[in-house]
Amino acid sequence: MGAMEFQSKVEQSSSDLKLRAADSPDGLSRHENGRAIYNFRCYFCHGYSGDAKTLATSYLTPRPRNFITTSTDDLSREAMLVAVTLGRPGTAMNSFKNTLTTEEIALVVDFVRNEFIINKARNTSYHTIENGWPNHERYAIAFPFALGQIPVDKPWEALNAEQRQGKRLFMQSCITCHDRAKVEDEGVIWELRPVSYPRNQYSHKKTPNLGSQVLPGRAAALLDADTAASPYARHDKAPFVKNLTVSEAQGQRLFQQNCAFCHAADGTGKNWIGSFLASHPRDLTDTGFMRGMTREKLKKVIENGVPGTTMSAWKNVLTEQQIESIIDYVSKAFYELAGFDNDFFGDN
Numbered sequence: 001m002g003a004m005e006f007q008s009k010v011e012q013s014s015s016d017l018k019l020r021a022a023d024s025p026d027g028l029s030r031h032e033n034g035r036a037i038y039n040f041r042c043y044f045c046h047g048y049s050g051d052a053k054t055l056a057t058s059y060l061t062p063r064p065r066n067f068i069t070t071s072t073d074d075l076s077r078e079a080m081l082v083a084v085t086l087g088r089p090g091t092a093m094n095s096f097k098n099t100l101t102t103e104e105i106a107l108v109v110d111f112v113r114n115e116f117i118i119n120k121a122r123n124t125s126y127h128t129i130e131n132g133w134p135n136h137e138r139y140a141i142a143f144p145f146a147l148g149q150i151p152v153d154k155p156w157e158a159l160n161a162e163q164r165q166g167k168r169l170f171m172q173s174c175i176t177c178h179d180r181a182k183v184e185d186e187g188v189i190w191e192l193r194p195v196s197y198p199r200n201q202y203s204h205k206k207t208p209n210l211g212s213q214v215l216p217g218r219a220a221a222l223l224d225a226d227t228a229a230s231p232y233a234r235h236d237k238a239p240f241v242k243n244l245t246v247s248e249a250q251g252q253r254l255f256q257q258n259c260a261f262c263h264a265a266d267g268t269g270k271n272w273i274g275s276f277l278a279s280h281p282r283d284l285t286d287t288g289f290m291r292g293m294t295r296e297k298l299k300k301v302i303e304n305g306v307p308g309t310t311m312s313a314w315k316n317v318l319t320e321q322q323i324e325s326i327i328d329y330v331s332k333a334f335y336e337l338a339g340f341d342n343d344f345f346g347d348n
Helices: 003-017 027-041 077-086 102-118 136-146 161-178 217-228 246-263 272-276 295-304 320-333
Strands: none
Touching: 027 102, 077 102, 136 161, 246 272, 246 320, 295 320
């Protein structure tokens, strides 16, 4: 179905898909269902509050739409239904027609229009008991840095005692998700590299000195580290592989610099980013899947990507030789691949 034909169908059925009035018995439940879809599918780029102030946004061109600064005159409901269903070519806005039903698309579009465009509401607060943040106010001294009221790069000597304490707390804890927040001097762009949050195995659920209550010395410290580590941290550690060839060593560097962001450093796709993405990145250590994978198939996947997923085409980014090196490394570190064959290459 072409965009024009779809637009016509949207306009014909618009009245059937509209969010019911506020005094409708199920109007609230429809709105909350739309909120649940948005908070799972859309917040990563558009932000919990619809203002597109996220770390992902800073890397995207063009930037995702800021719904708070958008008016209903600027963006019609029909145009939003089309955008969510078909995506927007040349942007990071993918099609959701294979992910959400027509009704779910209507729910999330109507939620965005009512919550952000019309009411300029805050939506959901991330720091809730359900998300593991009881009594979030105890971090109040760090709030000015998280909210951008005080630049993170403001000199220490220009801060008072409480602000210095707040900055230390922000740098040790809040920066995990808030990243660098506001700075006065942008400086050079940060080096792009694969990283999954929380950083450095930090966890806000950490129980200090848990091990020292039962074990002395280093054993206690190890116990503390194990109980406090993020469940995703173990997948950010690349496997130690002996006797790499020159090509395999190059493939290791390329994989960890490019592929590990989604597939995890250990190839499982079970890091933070991989666990968030739908569909999940392939687990390159999964015997069930990799048994049918050959070098030729993997090469075509890397070159051309997989339509309808976040697996992009790399043929214009990496040379053929670099792709071959990545395949060499995957075969050595994660699963030994069969040689080239003449089988038809499908969706995998």
